[in-house]
Amino acid sequence: MSLRIVVTVKYVPDATGDRHFADDLTVDRDDVDGLLSELDEYAVEQALQIAEDADDAEVTVLTVGPEDAKDALRKALSMGADKAIHVEDEDLHGTDAIGTSLVLAKAIEKAGYDLVISGMASTDGTMGVVPALVAERLGVPQVTLLSQVSVEDGTVKGRRDGDAASEQLEAQLPAVISVTDQSGEARYPSFKGIMAAKKKPVQSWDLSDLDIDADEVGLENAYTVVESAAERPARTAGTIVKDEGEGGKQLAEFLASQKFI
Amino acid sequence: MAEVLVYVDHVDGAVRKPTLELLTLARRVGEPVAVALGNGAADTAATLAEHGAVKVLTHEAAEYGEYLVVPKVDALQAAVAAVSPAAVLVPSSAEGKEIAARLALRIGSGIITDAVDLEAGDEGPVATQSVFAASFTTKSRVSKGTPVITVKPNSAAVEAAPAAGAVEALSVTFSDQATGTKVTGRTARESTGRPELTEAAIVVSGGRGVNGAENFAIIEALADSLGAAVGASRAAVDAGWYPHTNQVGQTGKSVSPQLYIANGISGAIQHRAGMQTSKTIVAVNKDPEAPIFDLVDYGVVGDLFEVVPQLTEEIKARKG
Numbered sequence: 001m002s003l004r005i006v007v008t009v010k011y012v013p014d015a016t017g018d019r020h021f022a023d024d025l026t027v028d029r030d031d032v033d034g035l036l037s038e039l040d041e042y043a044v045e046q047a048l049q050i051a052e053d054a055d056d057a058e059v060t061v062l063t064v065g066p067e068d069a070k071d072a073l074r075k076a077l078s079m080g081a082d083k084a085i086h087v088e089d090e091d092l093h094g095t096d097a098i099g100t101s102l103v104l105a106k107a108i109e110k111a112g113y114d115l116v117i118s119g120m121a122s123t124d125g126t127m128g129v130v131p132a133l134v135a136e137r138l139g140v141p142q143v144t145l146l147s148q149v150s151v152e153d154g155t156v157k158g159r160r161d162g163d164a165a166s167e168q169l170e171a172q173l174p175a176v177i178s179v180t181d182q183s184g185e186a187r188y189p190s191f192k193g194i195m196a197a198k199k200k201p202v203q204s205w206d207l208s209d210l211d212i213d214a215d216e217v218g219l220e221n222a223y224t225v226v227e228s229a230a231e232r233p234a235r236t237a238g239t240i241v242k243d244e245g246e247g248g249k250q251l252a253e254f255l256a257s258q259k260f261i
Numbered sequence: 262m263a264e265v266l267v268y269v270d271h272v273d274g275a276v277r278k279p280t281l282e283l284l285t286l287a288r289r290v291g292e293p294v295a296v297a298l299g300n301g302a303a304d305t306a307a308t309l310a311e312h313g314a315v316k317v318l319t320h321e322a323a324e325y326g327e328y329l330v331v332p333k334v335d336a337l338q339a340a341v342a343a344v345s346p347a348a349v350l351v352p353s354s355a356e357g358k359e360i361a362a363r364l365a366l367r368i369g370s371g372i373i374t375d376a377v378d379l380e381a382g383d384e385g386p387v388a389t390q391s392v393f394a395a396s397f398t399t400k401s402r403v404s405k406g407t408p409v410i411t412v413k414p415n416s417a418a419v420e421a422a423p424a425a426g427a428v429e430a431l432s433v434t435f436s437d438q439a440t441g442t443k444v445t446g447r448t449a450r451e452s453t454g455r456p457e458l459t460e461a462a463i464v465v466s467g468g469r470g471v472n473g474a475e476n477f478a479i480i481e482a483l484a485d486s487l488g489a490a491v492g493a494s495r496a497a498v499d500a501g502w503y504p505h506t507n508q509v510g511q512t513g514k515s516v517s518p519q520l521y522i523a524n525g526i527s528g529a530i531q532h533r534a535g536m537q538t539s540k541t542i543v544a545v546n547k548d549p550e551a552p553i554f555d556l557v558d559y560g561v562v563g564d565l566f567e568v569v570p571q572l573t574e575e576i577k578a579r580k581g
């Protein structure tokens with residue numbers, strides 16, 4: 001039987017651009033350039049490698065996000081994913097991690113899955129909790145933050161490099177995994193891949209397709225409220241000296257003046 | 262006064278510093294009740310009591326070491342049921358965030374991750390977060406259920422505040438999911454003898470400019486002269502010059518020390534994301550245009566191979 005892989009990918013504001021908040025204190029996604037979260041490219045890459053190693057596999061990329069989020073799906077399709085699902089609904093604006101995990105879990109169930117692969121964290125929210133939440137909702141094992149992963153005979157194995165130790169993990173499918181940026185360089189879409197992606201199917205689902213009520217998601221129903229957001233004051237300009245042979249000593253003098261030595 | 266649960270991060274009974282910082286923050290919101298799990302759990306009590314824990318709920322079981330995350334969620338959920346706390350605080354490690362998130366979902370609560378400060382508010386604790394690579398500061402609170410909040414290391418001072426710290430056994434029933442993900446092997450990270458990167462008061466980092474694994478000895482020597490931890494940029498890590506566990510930045514560790522010294526690091530947004538909240542920032546870089554200089558309190562435009570060894574010598578001389 002075919003191995004059904006669902007990769008969750010997020011469309012995020014470009015980190016190298018000027019990111020800011022909208023008036024309702026949600027992340028402004030309208031006035032900024034967006035892209036497929038770079039950390040989710042690693043998830044797509046591992047999905048493609050696992051699929052290549054399997055006898056028969058299908059890779060579906062899934063995103064929950066505004067209209068433009070289709071760009072993220074296109075990118076993943078041009079890397080080699082087979083098909084895509086876009087969950088989009090006006091009522092989703094401002095949904096938090098708890099709500100997003102609900103939408104993802106319902107969509108993953110509707111799509112059908114053996115393995116869910118996520119990125120380690122989104123580059124905008126950087127919470128790194130959605131994969132654990134999706135696993136909790138689906139009631140399947142969570143094998144997260146893997147720097148190395150393999151799937152064989154219905155078992156997923158991987159290595160998780162934690163603070164105190166590096167752990168070898170193992171779970172039976174179905175499972176939710178997430179991979180880090182140490183898992184292996186993500187491929188660039190080839191010209192052929194980009195052309196082929198244009199013909200690949202992209203399904204659109206809204207909340208009613210997933211039997212989710214509007215009052216379970218969105219800014220009004222979020223489990224957290226942002227009360228204020230302030231731009232961090234620019235750091236006051238520091239002293240910059242050019243090394244003329246005494247740079248190290250000058251720096252030591254500064255450190256001493258600040259009581260570090 | 263309402264009780265606040267504090268999840269204890271410990272290694273065989275040795276409490277890690279971020280947990281003690283959480284006790285300081287917890288005391289602003291209520292009476293800290295600590296939850297310590299796994300091997301050595303009861304050994305944490307004395308330290309926790311010294312720093313303000315009125316109670317220490319403990320549970321030892323092999324499951325905590327043999328399976329990933331879920332057994333700890335089961336235990337924390339049992340603690341929430343036993344105590345009905347005003348909030349649950351968890352250290353912001355990768356695992357801490359996952360435990361906190363699953364707990365929040367189970368108890369119908371909201372979650373805030375990576376708080377850098379916490380204060381009491383009329384409608385519950387208010388968390389300060391630093392977002393978009395630390396270019397914005399937000400204040401948020403949980404609006405549904407019992408607030409579950411993870412807090413970054415170095416967000417508060419460790420304070421002595423002696424309390425009873427009475428040890429009580431927590432009764433835990435593991436869920437069906439508890440044994441879903443087996444830990445089949447564990448290699449403890451070798452200690453370098455240097456402070457933990459995320460906990461260190463001073464961090465000395467090296468980037469592409471260090472130009473080779475062997476040259477990291479220069480960075481290490483400076484770090485050792487200051488009793489500092491060693492960090493690295495992703496460029497240095499990707500080149501194989503320094504281990505990934507030392508990477509500072511968006512996909513590495515986020516550090517907030519008293520002093521951060523960046524050597525041969527340009528200051529890309531993803532690197533800044535992990536160090537921008539450092540109190541004092543110093544850089545050595547030969548390119549006067551490097552963006553890192555926008556952040557510094559003191560910068561030296563120069564060759565790190567000249568400047569850094571001279572600095573190290575001078576520090577040693579001054580320290581005698």
Ligand SMILES: Cc1cc2nc3c(=O)[nH]c(=O)nc-3n(C[C@H](O)[C@H](O)[C@H](O)COP(=O)(O)OP(=O)(O)OC[C@H]3O[C@@H](n4cnc5c(N)ncnc54)[C@H](O)[C@@H]3O)c2cc1C
Nearest residue numbers: 468469470494495496510511512513525527531547548565
């Ligand atoms: C999704 C994503 C996540 C990322 N996560 C991280 C992360 O967690 N951490 C991170 O660091 N980066 C991360 N990056 C990479 C980041 O964008 C930069 O590429 C990286 O930080 C550059 O490292 P660097 O400053 O050491 O190298 P460079 O940008 O190449 O800078 C090297 C600097 O060294 C200086 N130099 C060279 N020789 C000398 C000398 N002899 N003396 C003094 N100065 C010298 C140069 O002038 C230059 O400024 C991430 C990127 C992406 C896309």
Ligand SMILES: Nc1ncnc2c1ncn2[C@@H]1O[C@H](COP(=O)(O)O)[C@@H](O)[C@H]1O
Nearest residue numbers: 008009064118119121122127128129130
């Ligand atoms: N809106 C979304 N649509 C699809 N996947 C998402 C979304 N939000 C988060 N994810 C997935 O969850 C991972 C972790 O996200 P986060 O917990 O927000 O840091 C990401 O790398 C994605 O794989």
